[in-house]
Structure formats: structure tokens, C-alpha cells
Amino acid sequence: MMVKSANNHWNFRQVCANVWRIIVKQIEISPASEFIRLILSSLAIGVIAGVPSILLISGINAIKTFSFSTMADLSAYLPVWMIVAVPLFGGLIVGLMVWLWSELAAQKGVVEVIKSNFLYSGIINFKTTIFHFVAPLIFLGMGGTLGPEAPAAQTGAGMASLLGQAFHVNERRRRAFLAAGMSAAIAAIFNAPLGAIFFSVEIILFNFFQTSTFSMLIISAFTADYLSRIFLGGGTFFILPPAVIRFSPELLFFLLLGIIAGLIALLVLNLNDTVKNFFNNKLSRFNPLTKLLPVMLIFGIAGIFYPQIFGIGYDTIHAIAMGAESATTVTALLVLKVVFTALLLSAGGFGGLFAPSMFIGAAIGNLFAVFMNSGCGLSLDVTAFSIVGMAAVAASVNSIPMTALVVVLEITDNSHLIVPLILGIVMSEIIVRYSFKMSVHYLGLKQQGVRLFDGRELNVLKSLKVKQVMSPEFHKINADMSLKSFIRVITAASANIYWVIDSAGKVTGYVSFSDLKPMIMETDQVRSLVLVSEVMNRNVATAKPEDDLDYIMKLFGRLNLEELPVVDPKTGKIIGTVYRHHVIQLYNQEIFKRETVGDLATQFQTLDQVRYADLDDDFSILEMPAPESMTYQNLKILDLRKQWGIQIVLIKRFDSDGKKHVEAPGPDTTILPEDLIVIVGQSNAVHEFQEKYLE
Incomplete structure (x- = not known):
């Protein structure tokens, strides 16, 4: 049944690819073919990424309305504290989901989309997309006090990536799909397409x-914005009266508010980081339910006294901006929002920071205006300062100053506040950037060991996996084998390291030839009595196929080994070996590809159909027509690195006018019949490939 399912999935992708080729072939008849492709793909992304966002926000509202309305209806029969059951039940479901699908749960947030874009060629697993649609839907619908923007953006990007994978678009276009999917998702949530x-x-x-x-x-x-207006209704997101600026010096107060907003943003970011480290370091041994449920219980108890804390909080933001809440209530809500945002994010909740940061900013602006009016006898407009505070905190917490400016202008319809908004955003951004020296997204990537510069990944090994370089061959021996028998084994083989396995088939240590040299001189009787388990080296670590090579190189250095066993993550049994020299070889090839791909694209525009050149004593480059046996297959299936020790770094294609276009291929790039391929590898491997296919 599994084979049938896989075949069906493959057939679906093949059908999509064939349909896409037919469409493209028909479109290419037109002189405006590229423009038409762009229009059609953009419209498709707007639909496929916008609709899930509409469903997400509608589902969250529906679940919240049903859950809390049911509790309100039962309030005559149940004690008031039973309202705690709603967030607690939501935490239970989400905690179980995290426990069952921990790997999928870990890939949450906008940072994961950035990683997918730059490290994984714009590819997002469909299971990840589905998980990060369902989990936030339940969590936020059952009262979680985070925002839907990050889950919506992740879902939109995932759906756009799926579209790109289904139609086998190239890596550059797939990354553009990813960005367009995020735009569509956010536009559908806020009805703010420019933002x-x-x-x-x-x-x-x-x-x-x-x-x-x-x-x-x-x-x-x-x-996506058009679809959202059809299904969710149009109009301004926050219906607020026109904000009033009564005198020019009032701009100085907006400047002061920006400074306060920046300091509050620093508090929020540092608190989030501190709480996250506490959960990761001190509570790492506890399962997801043990971490999330106590937080949800406390959160539910707080909601008994301040029910406005439940849910995303758009209605409460509106009330605060209108000045409909007392200063005491706003202060309490501000403190609760800051604290529970940090706790819920760290404990395993799902959602983003944009909505909470708008909530916090609106509260800061409200309290600032109220305090200045009552304490200094001024008449500052509460709505105006709430709007500016909303934008200033959202901009600095999320490192998106232009987005915050444009989104707030669109959702409040107060365009005459643009100067105060700019002042508040600039001041808060200066404070946060001065403290962190980089955007919060760069910082999040850096904490995971990923370093980007101008959108380029600097730590190449982080983007490469063990499965790309592992060898399926390995040498293993049983722990209860006698030394005498083992010596017979090594005389018949040429391996340097033998992995010692126990009765369950798991690696418990290793024995190298150098370790055995002192034992070889022992008498035959001694060798018969000594077991491998008594002389093996137990200081061993294992690798998994999905481990990145940066981690593997650190293991090589720490253990001073030239190879490591690769084990199945489910069974723990050895399935292959990863060698240090293979990792270094792949690293060099990847560095060469990344550093020279742009120059090669220019140089190869003018080359003949078959050209060969030695890059140095070890590496060569070859351009040749794609062999017929390789056409209509993608590079992942061909796996030329494993079969030949070479890599296709560029593909030259011809359009309907006969013009050449050069692109850098990704794993899912499909070879077409008239392609010219540019191959890089060790000279002997390139020669062998050339002799095979250019006879």
C-alpha cells in the first residue's frame, strides 16, 4: 500500500509537470511569453496561498466563538473558573501534536521560511505546511494570546513552494514563489496588500x-486581498476616528514615545530570549505536555480576571486605541501580554509576535497619552498615540520598519499620521538595532548556527546534509567476537575502522587497526580469550542522515576520527559511513559552485557546445549537451555526485527565439532534451563521464 501511495504521489507530480510543460509550450508561441507566465503563476500563488490564510483566520474566529460562547452558556451551571478549561484543552491537543510530531513542530516561525529559502532552495515539506496550519488554528482558536501572521506566512510560503515543486520550476523562480506566497498570506489576513x-x-x-x-x-x-474581501468582508481593519494632531510641537511627544517603544521592545525581546533559554536548558528533559499545560493553566486563571487576554486581541487593540479601556485595565493587559507572549512561545505555543507587539504598542501609546494629559495638563489624542505606539513596537520587535509603517497606515486609514509614524518607528528601530547590531531574524538564524550576509549563507556546511555524502558501505563486528577471530577478519579486509555492534544491532564502539597492533604480538591463547568488547574504544558518536555537515565536522574534530557511523534515526542500526575527506571534497565543490556560478553564467554564454577546461590540478569543468538517457529526470534522481563524483553547476537552455539562458539548478531541476549542462568535479571523474556520454 505504501508503494502504491508513493506511486500515486509521483504520478500526481508528473501530471502537474506535464500540464505545466503543455501550458508553457503554448504560451511560448506568444512574444510576451515570460510576462504571461509571470501573470499566471502570480495569480495562482495569490489563490493557493491566500485561501489557506482566509481559512486560518476564519477557523480561529469560529473555534474561539464556539469555545467561549459554550462556556458562557454553561456559566449558569458551572463555576466561573471553568473557563480555564478552554485554553487548557487547547494546550492539551497542541502538546500532544508536538509530542507526536516533534520534528515538524520544531520547524516553526518565519525564521524557518528564511532557512528554506536560502539553505534548501525554496523547498518546504508539505507535512510541515499542514502541521503549521492545524496547530496554530487550534492553539489560537482556544485562546492562545499570540498572532496568526507568522503561521499564515509559513503556510502561504509552504503552499507556494508546493506549487513550484509540482511544476518543477527552477530554484530562482521557486524562491520568488516563496516570497510571493508570504505576501499573499499577509495580505489576506490584514487586507493590507502594500504592507x-x-x-x-x-x-x-x-x-x-x-x-x-x-x-x-x-x-x-x-x-489574495481581493479574495479576502470577498469571503471575509472589506473595509478598514480597525475602524478608528481620524486621529488629531493639535499643534506642531506635539511631534516631540511622538519622538519621545518612539524612544519608550524602543525600550519596551528591548524588554520584550530580552524577556523572550531569557524565557526561551530557561525552557531549553532547564526544562529540556520534560515532554511538551509537561511544559505547555502548566503555562496554559496559569494563563487561563489570568483570563478569569482579564478575559481580554484570550485570543489574538484585535478587538482589544481597537478598544485601547479608542480609549475605551481604563488606564488600570490597560496596564494590567500590557503586563499580562508581555509575560504570556514570552511564556507561550517558549513553552511550545504556536503563533507570531506581530499581533502581540501591536497590542503592546497600542497599550504603551494609550498610557503615554493618558499620563501626559492627566499629569501635564495636555490634550494629546489617545487614538493617535496608540496608532504610533502600535507601529513603533511592531517595527522594532519584528525588525520590519517599512512593513509596520505601511500596514498600520492601511489598517487604520489614518494616512495623515505618516510623519508621527516615521518618527516613532525610526526612534524605536535605532534603539533596538543599536542593542542587537542586527535584525531579530538574523539573530535567530545566528543562534541556530546559520550566518547570512546580504541573503547569502556563509556557513556552507550548515546547508549540506550527511545523506548527500554518506557511503552505504561499512564494516561491523559483534561485541562478543574473540580477538583471534577479529584478526582473521581484518587480514581479509582493508578497512581502518570496524564498528562494534551489540545484540540489538546498535553501535557501541569501534576498533581501529592501530588499536590492535599491541595485541597482535600476544600469544594465540590470549587472543582467543580476549573479546572485542574488552579492547574496543567506547568514545564514539553516531551521525544521522539529516544531520548537517557542520555538526559532523565538529564531531570529527572532537573525536579525532576520519569516519563516523551513520545510523537509522528510528532503529538506531548502522546504515552507512560518512568520511571526513568526502565532507571536505563536497565542501570544496559547493564553495566553488557558489563563488563561481555567477562568473560561469556570463562566460558560458559564448562557449561552443562541448568545451572542457582544467580548473587546477584536481578539478575540471565540462560543458556538453545533456545525454538523452538523463532527460526528463531531476538531479535528485540522477544523483550524479554519488554515481560519478561530479556535479551539474549550470544549465544552459534555449528559448523560442533561440536565445540562451543560464541558470543554477537545484535538486528538483529537470533535465530537458536540448539543455547544455556544465559539470564540475575531480578531473578523472569528469574524464570518465565525458568518455561515457561523448563517444
Whole structure:
């Protein structure tokens, strides 16, 4: 049954690919083929990424309404504290999901989308997308006090990535799909398409993009916004009265509010980091339920006294901005929001920081205006300062100043506040950037060992996996084997290290040839009595296929080994070996590919159909027509690195006008019949490949 399911999945992808090729072939008849492709793909992304966001926000509202309305109906029969059952039940479901699918649960947040974009060629696993749609839907619907923007962005990016994978678009276009999917998702949530475009530009594209990508963002965002207005209703997100600025010196107070907002943003970020470290270091041995349920219990108890804390909080933000809540209530809600945002994010909750940061900012602006009015006899407009506080905190907490500016302008319809908004955002951003020296997204990546510069990943080994370089061959021996028998084994083989396994088939140590040299001189009787388990080295670590090579190189250095066993993560049994020299070889090839791909793209525009050159004493480069036996297969299936020890670094294709286009392929790039491929590898491997296919 599993084979049938896999075949069906493959057939679906093949059908999509065939349909896409037919569409593209028909479109290419038109002189405006590229423009038409861009329009069609952008519209498709707007739909496929926008609809899940609409479903997410509708589902959250429906679950919350049903859950809390049911408790209200039962309030005549149940004690008031039973309202705690709603968030507690939500925490129970989500905690179980995290426990059962821990690997999927760990891949949450916008940082994971950034990693997928830069490290994994724009590929997001569909299971990850589904998980991060369902978990936030339940968590936020049952009262979780986080925001839906990050889950929506992750879902939108995942759906756009799925579309790109299904139609086998190249890596560059798939990354553009990812950014467009995020724009569409945010536009559908807020009905703020311009702000959604800036969201992708600031977070995914790091302010570097091409005209075609920007066009795709615009079309996708406005398509999703249109759909959202149809299904969720149009109009301004927050219906607020026009904010009033009564005198020019009032701008100085907005400047002061920006400084306060920056300091509050620092408090929020540092508290989040401190609580996260506490949960990761002190409570790491506890299962997800043990960590999340106590927090949800305390959260539910707090909600008995301040029910406004339940849920995303858009209604409460509106009330605060309107000045409908007392200063005492706003202060209490501010403290609760800051504390529970940090606790819920760290304990395993699902959601983002954008909505909480708007909530916190609106509360800060409200309290600032109320305090200045009552304490200094001024008449500052509470709504105006709530709006500016909302934008200033959201900008600095999330490192998205332009997004915060444009989104707040769109959702409040107070465009005349643009100067106060800019003042507040700039001051708060200066404070946070001065303290952290980088955006919070860069910081999050850095904490995971990923270093980006202008959108390029600096730690190459972090982006490479053990499965890309592991060898299926390995030498193993039983722990209860006698030394005499083992010596017979090593005389018949040429391995340097033998992995010692126990009765369950798990690696417990290793024996190297150098370790045995002193034993070889012992008498035959002694060798018969001594067991391998008595002389083996127990200082061994194992690798898994999904481990990154940066981690593996650190193990090599720590253990002073040249190879490590690769084990199945489920059974713990050895399935292969990873060698240090293979890791270094792959690293060198990847560095060469990344550093020279741009120059090669220019140089190979003018080359003949078959060209060969030695790069140095060890490496060569070859350009040749794609062999017929390789066409209509993707690079992941061909696996030329494993079969030949070479790598395709560029593909040259011809359009309908006969012009050449050069692109850097990804794992899912499909070889087409008229492609010219550029191959890099060790000289002997390139020679062998050339002789095989250019006879």
C-alpha cells in the first residue's frame, strides 16, 4: 500500500509537470511569453496561498466563538473558573501534536521560511505546511494570546513552494514563489496588500530583489486581498476616528514615545530570549505536555480576571486605541501580554509576535497619552498615540520598519499620521538595532548556527546534509567476537575502522587497526580469550542522515576520527559511513559552485557546445549537451555526485527565439532534451563521464 501511495504521489507530480510543460509550450508561441507566465503563476500563488490564510483566520474566529460562547452558556451551571478549561484543552491537543510530531513542530516561525529559502532552495515539506496550519488554528482558536501572521506566512510560503515543486520550476523562480506566497498570506489576513509586499521584501528578500520578483509580489498580494474581501468582508481593519494632531510641537511627544517603544521592545525581546533559554536548558528533559499545560493553566486563571487576554486581541487593540479601556485595565493587559507572549512561545505555543507587539504598542501609546494629559495638563489624542505606539513596537520587535509603517497606515486609514509614524518607528528601530547590531531574524538564524550576509549563507556546511555524502558501505563486528577471530577478519579486509555492534544491532564502539597492533604480538591463547568488547574504544558518536555537515565536522574534530557511523534515526542500526575527506571534497565543490556560478553564467554564454577546461590540478569543468538517457529526470534522481563524483553547476537552455539562458539548478531541476549542462568535479571523474556520454 505504501508503494502504491508513493506511486500515486509521483504520478500526481508528473501530471502537474506535464500540464505545466503543455501550458508553457503554448504560451511560448506568444512574444510576451515570460510576462504571461509571470501573470499566471502570480495569480495562482495569490489563490493557493491566500485561501489557506482566509481559512486560518476564519477557523480561529469560529473555534474561539464556539469555545467561549459554550462556556458562557454553561456559566449558569458551572463555576466561573471553568473557563480555564478552554485554553487548557487547547494546550492539551497542541502538546500532544508536538509530542507526536516533534520534528515538524520544531520547524516553526518565519525564521524557518528564511532557512528554506536560502539553505534548501525554496523547498518546504508539505507535512510541515499542514502541521503549521492545524496547530496554530487550534492553539489560537482556544485562546492562545499570540498572532496568526507568522503561521499564515509559513503556510502561504509552504503552499507556494508546493506549487513550484509540482511544476518543477527552477530554484530562482521557486524562491520568488516563496516570497510571493508570504505576501499573499499577509495580505489576506490584514487586507493590507502594500504592507504584505514590504513584509516579504524585508524578511525573505532582505531588501534585494529583481523587477520580476517584485511584480510577482504585487499581483499575488492583491489577488489574495481581493479574495479576502470577498469571503471575509472589506473595509478598514480597525475602524478608528481620524486621529488629531493639535499643534506642531506635539511631534516631540511622538519622538519621545518612539524612544519608550524602543525600550519596551528591548524588554520584550530580552524577556523572550531569557524565557526561551530557561525552557531549553532547564526544562529540556520534560515532554511538551509537561511544559505547555502548566503555562496554559496559569494563563487561563489570568483570563478569569482579564478575559481580554484570550485570543489574538484585535478587538482589544481597537478598544485601547479608542480609549475605551481604563488606564488600570490597560496596564494590567500590557503586563499580562508581555509575560504570556514570552511564556507561550517558549513553552511550545504556536503563533507570531506581530499581533502581540501591536497590542503592546497600542497599550504603551494609550498610557503615554493618558499620563501626559492627566499629569501635564495636555490634550494629546489617545487614538493617535496608540496608532504610533502600535507601529513603533511592531517595527522594532519584528525588525520590519517599512512593513509596520505601511500596514498600520492601511489598517487604520489614518494616512495623515505618516510623519508621527516615521518618527516613532525610526526612534524605536535605532534603539533596538543599536542593542542587537542586527535584525531579530538574523539573530535567530545566528543562534541556530546559520550566518547570512546580504541573503547569502556563509556557513556552507550548515546547508549540506550527511545523506548527500554518506557511503552505504561499512564494516561491523559483534561485541562478543574473540580477538583471534577479529584478526582473521581484518587480514581479509582493508578497512581502518570496524564498528562494534551489540545484540540489538546498535553501535557501541569501534576498533581501529592501530588499536590492535599491541595485541597482535600476544600469544594465540590470549587472543582467543580476549573479546572485542574488552579492547574496543567506547568514545564514539553516531551521525544521522539529516544531520548537517557542520555538526559532523565538529564531531570529527572532537573525536579525532576520519569516519563516523551513520545510523537509522528510528532503529538506531548502522546504515552507512560518512568520511571526513568526502565532507571536505563536497565542501570544496559547493564553495566553488557558489563563488563561481555567477562568473560561469556570463562566460558560458559564448562557449561552443562541448568545451572542457582544467580548473587546477584536481578539478575540471565540462560543458556538453545533456545525454538523452538523463532527460526528463531531476538531479535528485540522477544523483550524479554519488554515481560519478561530479556535479551539474549550470544549465544552459534555449528559448523560442533561440536565445540562451543560464541558470543554477537545484535538486528538483529537470533535465530537458536540448539543455547544455556544465559539470564540475575531480578531473578523472569528469574524464570518465565525458568518455561515457561523448563517444
